[in-house]
Amino acid sequence: MRSSWTTSTGATPTDPATGEPADSPAWELLLPAASGPPRGRGRELGAALRQSVREGRLAPGTRLPSTRDLARDLGVSRGLVSELYAQLTAEGYLTSRQGSGTWVAALTRTPPSPVAARPGPPAAPVTDFRPGLPDLALFPRAAWSAAHRSALAGLPDAALDYPPPQGLPELRAALAELLSRRRGVVVAPEGVLVCSGVAQALTLLGRVLRARGHRVVALEDPGSLSQYPLLSAAGLRPVPVPVDAEGLDPGALAASGARAAVITPAHHFPTGVVHSPARRAALLDWAADRRGLLVEDDYDGDFRYDRAPVGALQGLAPDLVLYTGSVSKSLAPGLRLGWMAPPAELLDELVEAKRVTDLGNAVAEQAAFAGFLRSGRYDRQLRLCQRRYRERRDALIEALTAAAPGVRISGVAAGLHLIAEFPFPVPEAVCAAAGVRLRPLSDYCATAPAADATDAAPAPATAAHAAPARFVLGYAHLTPSEIQRALGRLAESFRSVAV
Ligand SMILES: Cc1ncc(COP(=O)(O)O)c(C=O)c1O
Numbered sequence: 001m002r003s004s005w006t007t008s009t010g011a012t013p014t015d016p017a018t019g020e021p022a023d024s025p026a027w028e029l030l031l032p033a034a035s036g037p038p039r040g041r042g043r044e045l046g047a048a049l050r051q052s053v054r055e056g057r058l059a060p061g062t063r064l065p066s067t068r069d070l071a072r073d074l075g076v077s078r079g080l081v082s083e084l085y086a087q088l089t090a091e092g093y094l095t096s097r098q099g100s101g102t103w104v105a106a107l108t109r110t111p112p113s114p115v116a117a118r119p120g121p122p123a124a125p126v127t128d129f130r131p132g133l134p135d136l137a138l139f140p141r142a143a144w145s146a147a148h149r150s151a152l153a154g155l156p157d158a159a160l161d162y163p164p165p166q167g168l169p170e171l172r173a174a175l176a177e178l179l180s181r182r183r184g185v186v187v188a189p190e191g192v193l194v195c196s197g198v199a200q201a202l203t204l205l206g207r208v209l210r211a212r213g214h215r216v217v218a219l220e221d222p223g224s225l226s227q228y229p230l231l232s233a234a235g236l237r238p239v240p241v242p243v244d245a246e247g248l249d250p251g252a253l254a255a256s257g258a259r260a261a262v263i264t265p266a267h268h269f270p271t272g273v274v275h276s277p278a279r280r281a282a283l284l285d286w287a288a289d290r291r292g293l294l295v296e297d298d299y300d301g302d303f304r305y306d307r308a309p310v311g312a313l314q315g316l317a318p319d320l321v322l323y324t325g326s327v328s329k330s331l332a333p334g335l336r337l338g339w340m341a342p343p344a345e346l347l348d349e350l351v352e353a354k355r356v357t358d359l360g361n362a363v364a365e366q367a368a369f370a371g372f373l374r375s376g377r378y379d380r381q382l383r384l385c386q387r388r389y390r391e392r393r394d395a396l397i398e399a400l401t402a403a404a405p406g407v408r409i410s411g412v413a414a415g416l417h418l419i420a421e422f423p424f425p426v427p428e429a430v431c432a433a434a435g436v437r438l439r440p441l442s443d444y445c446a447t448a449p450a451a452d453a454t455d456a457a458p459a460p461a462t463a464a465h466a467a468p469a470r471f472v473l474g475y476a477h478l479t480p481s482e483i484q485r486a487l488g489r490l491a492e493s494f495r496s497v498a499v
Contacts, residue, residue: 034074035384036142042080044142046087053093053104060106064094127486128437131270131417131474132299132329138385139332143377144368151367159363165355167194167339168366174373175339179323183301184311186318187341193350194361196336198297199230201324202262204353205295206234208346209260218253218261222444224269224297227262240446243268247275250282254290262295266310269299270444270472271419272411280313287320293343298325300415302382305390310414319343327369329416329476330382337361337369385476389416395480396473399487404494416476425467426494434493436486440468 030052033044052058064070067085071078085094085102096102159168166172172192179185179192195201209217217231221240228238239256242249248263263283265275275283287294296313304310314323318341326338342350354360372378393412400407406423419441431438475483 030070030074032138032140032384033142034076036140037146040142040145041076042084045074045076045080045084049084050093058104060104062104064102064104066101126432126435126437127478127482129439129471129473129475129478129486130437131439131472133474133477134329134332134385134416135388135477136332138381138388140377140381143381144331144372147368147372147375147377148364151371152364155363155367159367163360163363163366165360166351167192167361168363168370171366171370171373174370178373178378179312179325179339179341183298183309183323183325184315185323185341186315187323191341191344191347193340193342193347193354194366195338195340195354196358196361197326197328197333197338198299198324199226200336200354200357201322201338201340202227202230202295203234204340204350204357205260205322205342205346206231206236207353208349209293210235211349214259216256216258218248218256218258219446220248220263220268221446222270222441223262223264223446225444225446228446243271243273245273247273247279248283250279250286253283253286258292259290260293260295262297263313264297264299265313266298266301267411267414269297269415270411270417270441272413272415272417274310274413275313280316284313284317284320287317292320293346294321296321296323298323300329301325302330303386303389303416304414305386305393306413314341319345322346330378330385335365337365389476392475392478392480392483393418395483396475396487399484400473403487403491417472417474419470420473421470423469425469426471427467427497430493430497431490433496434486434489436490436493438471438473441470441472442468444472 030045030048033048034041036044049058064085065073067078067081071081074081085096089096089102093105094102095105167175169189171194173189175192175194176187176189179187195204206217214236216237216239218241219227219231219238220243222243223240231238239258241252241256241258241261247265247268248261253261261283263275265280265283267274283294286292294313298312301309301312312321312323314321320343322343323341324338326333327335328338331337340350396418397409397412400409400420404420404422404424408421408423409418410421411417411419426438478486
């Protein structure tokens with residue numbers, strides 16, 4: 001049985017800001033910290049609990065579960081939980097009353113901490129459904145630190161010299177195994193190039209293509225607009241090519257004059273379209289006929305919910321497809337760690353481009369990641385995230401449907417975001433009044449998007465009517481109750497302005 005927090009009155013705890021029911025049962029707030037290696041687990045749990053109290057996720061007056069219940073839910077020893085309660089009571093985060101349990105204390109001031117002492121950025125006033133962000137609180141800090149420590153202990157002195165620009169052999173071996181097992185990528189360790197994310201993969205490739213005489217490169221429209229400046233900086237002219245319900249339009253691609261195209265076939269960013277088998281075949285035909293190159297950006301290929309994974313396109317034609325991905329969705333974008341599996345004929349030029357760009361990725365980080373992969377910890381992390389993100393996606397679908405009956409939701413089978421098309425335009429002011437930030441699909445369009453289709457009859461050109469109806473909503477970084485509360489406020493805002 002899972003324990004949950006209750007308040008001093010026996011009620012479900014509430015969010016101090018909204019007065020609405022608080023999020024999670026106890027175990028959920030603390031689970032990531034409890035799943036780290038035994039050494040340091042107490043410290044991690046303490047940090048997670050302090051943070052929850054400081055941020056108000058555990059409101060003053062909330063009663064903590066008994067040490068026995070919490071220990072059982074977290075799978076840790078009861079002694080560890082007793083120590084944790086005693087420590088935080090001594091620090092003023094908790095109070096305990098003889099015989100009646102342990103409670104969250106009312107913090108009269110922020111407890112001293114080096115971080116709290118520094119002026120931080122202002123608290124975000126809104127629930128931001130920014131797409132593409134994983135839940136950074138799920139980053140496995142303890143396991144990552146352990147991987148670092150063990151990697152550093154195992155590295156000979158000579159390994160601290162400049163690394164091979166292609167990447168450490170042990171990391172390339174671990175990545176080749178991972179990518180072939182999870183994504184069906186056909187690559188040997190000698191064919192993997194370690195880089196600092198998909199962004200750098202595009203930068204390196206842009207230079208190589210430019211040196212080979214390419215002038216233009218095709219990018220998906222809608223798509224990730226941040227790719228445009230990366231490729232322009234490499235001297236290429238990015239041309240937007242439309243994406244329809246089956247994927248990138250091969251006719252428009254052929255007409256674009258490009259001999260290279262960047263695509264997201266497993267889960268298009270941002271529409272969530274999965275490239276159909278026919279479209280995948282047509283694009284491979286294009287590449288074979290034009291001696292072209294398809295760049296497969298597998299940015300969120302690890303997160304699949306309702307169907308079997310769509311294997312990498314690269315597996316069908318490793319000589320026509322450059323595969324690239326990173327840990328930006330699975331661990332954290334701040335690590336700046338990624339990989340490429342390019343066609344063999346491009347490998348040497350790409351490695352040279354990497355060498356002259358930065359002499360290779362940091363050795364300790366590469367060695368730690370190799371150990372993290374080999375130990376199975378990365379797979380575990382993916383499973384944990386997959387479970388959480390599925391719950392959050394389901395919560396968002398339910399909350400959207402309740403807030404706006406008739407809303408059309410798509411792109412939900414995979415990834416960290418979905419598309420919602422409201423049956424009415426939603427002006428920014430309506431979102432702002434609800435303390436919600438939504439990104440219109442048009443933010444991801446290089447050219448004017450197809451009309452923001454609504455079923456409504458033509459209406460006079462008012463500001464509201466000019467407002468968008470289709471939005472891209474990221475959900476992975478928000479808890480189900482944050483999602484529910486935000487959509488509840490949005491529904492209220494819809495009602496008050498009768499959109
Ligand atoms: C379409 C797409 N590709 C790739 C990435 C990741 O880029 P990087 O690996 O450089 O962090 C993102 C990040 O948001 C993205 O939206």
